Amino acid sequence: MVINSAAIRWHGDFLELLDQRLLPTEIVWLPVRNSQDAATAIRDMVVRGAPAIGITAAYGLALEAARMEQRASMSALAGAVETLAASRPTAVNLFWALDRLQATGGSLEGAELVQALTQDAEAIHQEDIAANHALGDFGASLLPQDATVYTHCNTGALATGGHGTALGIIRSAWQKQQLRGVYAGETRPWLQGSRLTSWELANDGIPVTLVADSTAGQLMAQGKVQAVIVGADRITANGDTANKIGTYNLAVLAKHHGIPFIVAAPVSTLDPALPDGSHIVIEERDGSEVRQIQGKVVAPSEVAVYNPAFDVTPGELITAIVTERGVIEAPTTEKVLAHLRQQ
Numbered sequence: 001m002v003i004n005s006a007a008i009r010w011h012g013d014f015l016e017l018l019d020q021r022l023l024p025t026e027i028v029w030l031p032v033r034n035s036q037d038a039a040t041a042i043r044d045m046v047v048r049g050a051p052a053i054g055i056t057a058a059y060g061l062a063l064e065a066a067r068m069e070q071r072a073s074m075s076a077l078a079g080a081v082e083t084l085a086a087s088r089p090t091a092v093n094l095f096w097a098l099d100r101l102q103a104t105g106g107s108l109e110g111a112e113l114v115q116a117l118t119q120d121a122e123a124i125h126q127e128d129i130a131a132n133h134a135l136g137d138f139g140a141s142l143l144p145q146d147a148t149v150y151t152h153c154n155t156g157a158l159a160t161g162g163h164g165t166a167l168g169i170i171r172s173a174w175q176k177q178q179l180r181g182v183y184a185g186e187t188r189p190w191l192q193g194s195r196l197t198s199w200e201l202a203n204d205g206i207p208v209t210l211v212a213d214s215t216a217g218q219l220m221a222q223g224k225v226q227a228v229i230v231g232a233d234r235i236t237a238n239g240d241t242a243n244k245i246g247t248y249n250l251a252v253l254a255k256h257h258g259i260p261f262i263v264a265a266p267v268s269t270l271d272p273a274l275p276d277g278s279h280i281v282i283e284e285r286d287g288s289e290v291r292q293i294q295g296k297v298v299a300p301s302e303v304a305v306y307n308p309a310f311d312v313t314p315g316e317l318i319t320a321i322v323t324e325r326g327v328i329e330a331p332t333t334e335k336v337l338a339h340l341r342q343q
């Protein structure tokens with residue numbers, strides 16, 4: 001089966017990933033032929049975004065099994081699972097996908113195992129696309145008519161199997177003629193907002209205004225934003241949400257200004273095993289990502305840098321969490337667990 005999406009092209013026996021480090025100026029597709037290729041691509045953010053990371057890990061494990069041919073077994077794949085799991089720590093979708101494929105693989109071996117893992121990886125990809133369209137519609141129903149929304153980082157087709165999560169809500173609202181426009185925060189230091197979100201929305205013809213991250217408060221104070229919509233990398237049982245660094249700032253600002261703060265994520269981003277956000281491992285990335293912008297030095301080479309890739313927004317600051325199953329208003333542990341029990 002061939003599955004093509006904005007950032008991920010699956011050819012049935014190998015994978016291509018759009019190198020998102022080069023966007024928006026260059027379109028370069030990199031081949032991925034085994035689990036190490038996939039892990040390296042995730043670690044180096046060739047592919048990024050919680051759902052896209054999970055999908056890539058799933059294909060990477062399936063490719064590794066195919067490389068082993070008749071030698072393939074889940075015990076033989078244990079090293080590949082470990083390598084993929086070590087690529088980035090925060091997005092739970094990576095671990096969810098690996099757990100799902102390990103369960104699918106079970107005691108299968110050889111060609112049967114290769115087929116089962118391949119089909120499940122393809123299913124994860126297709127399910128994510130469907131989930132994003134469903135959550136997009138649920139989320140659009142939360143927005144007032146003619147809304148202008150603020151979004152952070154990139155949560156679009158580049159970060160998922162397609163359509164997007166927060167950008168999925170934005171795309172669905174635009175298609176329903178509910179949306180006036182979008183403010184996209186640049187999202188330092190990796191600039192997912194300026195390089196990826198503004199590129200995706202402009203390509204779709206959705207009115208987008210790029211702003212420096214520090215502009216968000218003034219926009220809210222001036223009444224120019226009717227909702228803040230963001231994605232998620234891991235949502236714990238009580239609704240605490242790990243997302244791109246800077247998300248917590250936006251949640252506090254939104255609370256102060258009485259603006260709805262909406263988190264969009266597929267159910268695969270919910271992690272009920274963690275009771276609250278204090279248990280989430282926050283990835284810290286190299287200081288060079290802050291000292292430089294696309295290789296241009298913007299700080300003294302010896303200056304100390306603290307570069308957490310994510311922060312945690314407490315559930316009490318979140319107006320609603322939107323998944324493909326519906327909306328969790330004012331999330332609490334009871335509501336999140338009930339949401340997970342519903343089919």
Ligand SMILES: CSC[C@H]1O[C@H](OP(=O)(O)O)[C@H](O)[C@@H]1O
Pocket residue numbers: 048049050051152153154155156159160165166192230231232233243244245309
């Ligand atoms: C739907 S993508 C979720 C999430 O992933 C992004 O992080 P990164 O670009 O570092 O992979 C960002 O936190 C998005 O909100």
